[in-house]
Amino acid sequence: MKEEKVLRVLTKGLKNYCKKNGFHKVILGISGGVDSALTASIAVMALGKDNINGVYMPSKFSSRLSKKNAVLLARNLGIHLLEVPIKRMYSSYIKTMRKVFSAKDVDTTKQNIQSRIRANILMAYSNKYNYLVLATGNKSEGLVGYTTLYGDSAGGIAPIGNVYKTDVYKLSTFINQKLKKEIIPKSILMRPPSAELKPSQKDEDDIPPYSILDEILKLYYDKKITPKKIIKKGYNKEIVNKVVKMVKISEFKRAQSPNPLKIK
Numbered sequence: 001m002k003e004e005k006v007l008r009v010l011t012k013g014l015k016n017y018c019k020k021n022g023f024h025k026v027i028l029g030i031s032g033g034v035d036s037a038l039t040a041s042i043a044v045m046a047l048g049k050d051n052i053n054g055v056y057m058p059s060k061f062s063s064r065l066s067k068k069n070a071v072l073l074a075r076n077l078g079i080h081l082l083e084v085p086i087k088r089m090y091s092s093y094i095k096t097m098r099k100v101f102s103a104k105d106v107d108t109t110k111q112n113i114q115s116r117i118r119a120n121i122l123m124a125y126s127n128k129y130n131y132l133v134l135a136t137g138n139k140s141e142g143l144v145g146y147t148t149l150y151g152d153s154a155g156g157i158a159p160i161g162n163v164y165k166t167d168v169y170k171l172s173t174f175i176n177q178k179l180k181k182e183i184i185p186k187s188i189l190m191r192p193p194s195a196e197l198k199p200s201q202k203d204e205d206d207i208p209p210y211s212i213l214d215e216i217l218k219l220y221y222d223k224k225i226t227p228k229k230i231i232k233k234g235y236n237k238e239i240v241n242k243v244v245k246m247v248k249i250s251e252f253k254r255a256q257s258p259n260p261l262k263i264k
Contacts, residue, residue, distance in 0.1 A: 001167050003174035006263055007042070013261040014159050015046040021156070023132035027125050029118055029152070030054035030073060030081060032066030033193065036136040037073050037184045038172050039159050043134060049078040053131060056083045057118045059090055061106075061196050065187065072185045086117045093117070111197035115151030123154065132156045135258050140165040142257060143217050144243060145250025146207055152195075153257045161260020164217065165193070165210040207246070208239050216243045 018026065026043050030036050036054075043052045056070040067083075074081035093113050094101050101110060126133045135155030137147050139162050147153045160168060172184045193203040193210070207213060216235060219225045220243070227244050231237050 001170060003171055004178070006163070006167075007045070007171060007174070009263055010042050010159055010163075010261050011045045014042060014157070017157055017261070018047060018132060021132065023130065023156075025051045025053065025129070025131050026134050027053040027055065027122055027129075027131035028134040028136055028155075029122060030056050030070045031136075031196070032056070032062075032069035032073075032188065033191070034168055034172055034184070034188050035138055035160065035165075037069075037188050038163075038168050038175075039134055039136040040073065040077055040079065041172070041175055041183060042159050044077050044079065052077070052079040053125070054079050054081045055122060055125070056081060057086050057121060058083070059086050059114050059196070061114075061198055061201070063196065065191070066196060069185055069188050069191070073183075073188065076181075076183045076185070084121055086114060086121070089117050090114055106198035111195070112148045112151055114197050115148035115195075119148075119151050119154040126156075134159055135161065137161060137257070138163050138165050138168050139260070140210055140214055140217060142254060142260070143221055143250070144207055144213070144246035145253045146203070146246075147253060147257070149253050149256060153253065155258045158258045158260040161258070162263045164214040166214045208243065212239065213243060216240055217247070220244060221247060 026047065028036060028039055030040060040052060040054060054074050056067065058067060071081065090113060122133045125131055133155040135153055135158040137153055137158055138160050141147050142161055169189060172189060176182055176184055194201050216230060219230050227240050230240050
């Protein structure tokens with residue numbers, strides 16, 4: 001991947017998309033993670049810092065580091081950052097549906113509610129002020145369905161939806177190197193990926209490490225190589241079969257997700 005070319009294409013693509021659809025400003029959730037950091041950076045390059053609105057929406061599972069990262073990123077980019085806690089909204093949901101949520105554990109259903117609350121907040125700002133909502137998901141998550149339908153997948157466009165997670169890190173690092181300063185905080189780049197929808201959550205609790213996942217996805221999805229041939233290349237059979245299954249059963253999510261910006 002040629003980082004400079006990809007960034008140029010994504011920046012131009014987002015700028016043109018906003019112009020064609022009549023949007024002058026955009027809004028996105030700033031989680032303190034690398035995906036939203038890269039998306040916000042691309043948005044600033046495309047539209048200018050004064051036209052970017054970030055929203056940090058912490059829950060009871062959000063760490064102090066997440067807030068620190070979100071604030072630092074916004075400061076480095078020069079964008080406006082609004083904080084809208086979702087703890088009370090989430091508690092109200094759980095209380096209202098207490099007959100459904102009898103278990104105390106934070107299962108997938110409860111996790112997804114948090115994500116959908118955040119989407120509702122972003123869409124409210126979009127409706128009120130005519131902001132385009134940017135979905136911040138990457139290609140790796142989208143292909144295996146590691147996303148919440150009508151939650152973090154919601155938006156008018158997905159700027160990095162065609163960028164694999166491992167390439168998200170490469171692009172983020174390149175931005176810092178190109179500008180010769182730490183735009184995307186090192187604390188974001190060094191942090192293990194986490195949705196922070198339950199205690200001590202890490203992405204790798206649910207999916208293979210991105211270094212392995214992306215290699216398999218590129219072979220299976222991009223190059224159309226069969227699982228059998230991928231396994232013959234030396235990849236773990238169980239992991240390959242798991243990834244392939246995840247791709248197949250998440251087609252319904254991809255069909256309802258915002259279009260990603262094209263890279264090629």
